[in-house]
Amino acid sequence: MFFYIDASNGVPIFEQISRQVKYAVARGALRPQEMVPSVRELAQRLAVNPNTVARAYRDLQADDVLEPLRGEGLQVTRKAAERCRRDRQSLLRQRLHSFVVEARQSGLPDDEILTLFQDELSRQPLAESLP
Amino acid sequence: MFFYIDASNGVPIFEQISRQVKYAVARGALRPQEMVPSVRELAQRLAVNPNTVARAYRDLQADDVLEPLRGEGLQVTRKAAERCRRDRQSLLRQRLHSFVVEARQSGLPDDEILTLFQDELSRQPLAESLP
Amino acid sequence: MFFYIDASNGVPIFEQISRQVKYAVARGALRPQEMVPSVRELAQRLAVNPNTVARAYRDLQADDVLEPLRGEGLQVTRKAAERCRRDRQSLLRQRLHSFVVEARQSGLPDDEILTLFQDELSRQPLAESLP
Amino acid sequence: MFFYIDASNGVPIFEQISRQVKYAVARGALRPQEMVPSVRELAQRLAVNPNTVARAYRDLQADDVLEPLRGEGLQVTRKAAERCRRDRQSLLRQRLHSFVVEARQSGLPDDEILTLFQDELSRQPLAESLP
DNA sequence: GTGGTCTAGACCACG
DNA sequence: GTGGTCTAGACCACC
Structure with a gap:
């Protein structure tokens, strides 16, 4: 599934x-x-x-x-x-963009943003994200 | 302001x-x-x-x-x-979480996710994000 | 209803x-x-x-x-x-508290406060209070 | 004071x-x-x-x-x-009335309403209510 | 059909 | 001056 x-x-x-x-x-x-x-x-x-x-x-x-x-x-x-690979890229880009805009506005320093991101990546092992 | x-x-x-x-x-x-x-x-x-x-x-x-x-x-x-610093952290975490979940589900390899992220960070210089 | x-x-x-x-x-x-x-x-x-x-x-x-x-x-x-039962209790308690504070401050003796209360209870039969 | x-x-x-x-x-x-x-x-x-x-x-x-x-x-x-004694009575009656209306609507049984009331009376000793 | 958001404008209570 | 409530009505997204 x-x-x-x-x-x-x-x-x-x-x-x-x-x-x-x-x-x-x-x-x-x-x-x-x-x-x-x-x-x-x-x-x-x-x-x-x-x-x-x-x-x-x-x-x-x-x-x-x-x-x-x-x-x-x-x-x-x-x-x-082909179309879906293009869409995937742009959909993700778009979400990422709005996230970074908000994170910046929030005044959180870049290094802490990066930390959050790495935390999140390491917290979600590849295996469990594709059920 | x-x-x-x-x-x-x-x-x-x-x-x-x-x-x-x-x-x-x-x-x-x-x-x-x-x-x-x-x-x-x-x-x-x-x-x-x-x-x-x-x-x-x-x-x-x-x-x-x-x-x-x-x-x-x-x-x-x-x-x-204090409260707002906590909320900021959790609001951003939450958005990041759902992004990473989606990126992983989309099957995009980790190195490309990282590339997207770094692109986005460098594309939005700090100066312009605090108008 | x-x-x-x-x-x-x-x-x-x-x-x-x-x-x-x-x-x-x-x-x-x-x-x-x-x-x-x-x-x-x-x-x-x-x-x-x-x-x-x-x-x-x-x-x-x-x-x-x-x-x-x-x-x-x-x-x-x-x-x-569960939540609503708790809220009911605390909402009523709160109203009662401020009433008693005021009644006491007004200098009305306790027995007269009690009389007022009993009057009120008997004046509002249960039937008519649940239309 | x-x-x-x-x-x-x-x-x-x-x-x-x-x-x-x-x-x-x-x-x-x-x-x-x-x-x-x-x-x-x-x-x-x-x-x-x-x-x-x-x-x-x-x-x-x-x-x-x-x-x-x-x-x-x-x-x-x-x-x-004279006027103030009258007003005191009617002000308190009025507050009591709206309390009882709400308590009844809330479905709390009469004996529990009474318990709340007595609790409140005993919890506020006369001395401290006239600072 | 449902709830949600937004606008416009009136009125009120408070200080 | 402030915020709060309420109304009326438009528009939207979702199921």
């Missing part, structure tokens, strides 16, 4: 879903031409409203990451891999 | 205000016993509705960062400095 | 609402996991602005009495019952 | 002052024809804005409890004693 939803996260659920699909494609866990789970199935698995999954899939189609396979469901597009 | 609001930020304005007050206290730009700008004045300065500022100030009272001086306005509490 | 608002009471409406929710939970009229009326519905029922109800509900979330069920509404938290 | 102000009480300061003057008259600590302290002096003693004391004195004049003695200050009126 390739993702995990945190309902008390502030980030909208539909966006968590669509991002994680992109990330899965970016890192090769989901390959072009492969089918994604049906709306119903995924909704049940994540204990989430089907509308929410549908919305995520809709967004992913708009981004040319998924495309319908007539009557069969949705599959990852051919160009998805 | 110590406020900078970004209306197209996703983060609610009232929360940007209350955070920045906390940060200002945390870094010593605003000291215990000092008065904060009046609701009306700050509202005008930020081109924002007075109710929005009032809400931020109300939240800060609930967090024991501000207290009323009857008929005079609001002042920073005695214990605010 | 469990609300009765007195607009000419001095006590702000939003606070009357949040208190009564707590009391309803404390006495078991509203149980953990149960949904509270929607903001709009309650506002209409009490002939009050929706913002006012929203504020009460916001305060209750801050007190961990309510929690959002995304897109569904607000429900009473699991720990609410 | 016959009263004591609690600034963090919710009750407006000017009202605390005027009530306590009435109570002092009611219990005979302040007698008809006696002078009350000047606005300035009392304001300084209570560490309060002179306007606040002035407002209290204004209200007391409107209630015929104080009257000006040309150029000398304010004195307690002849009819004040």
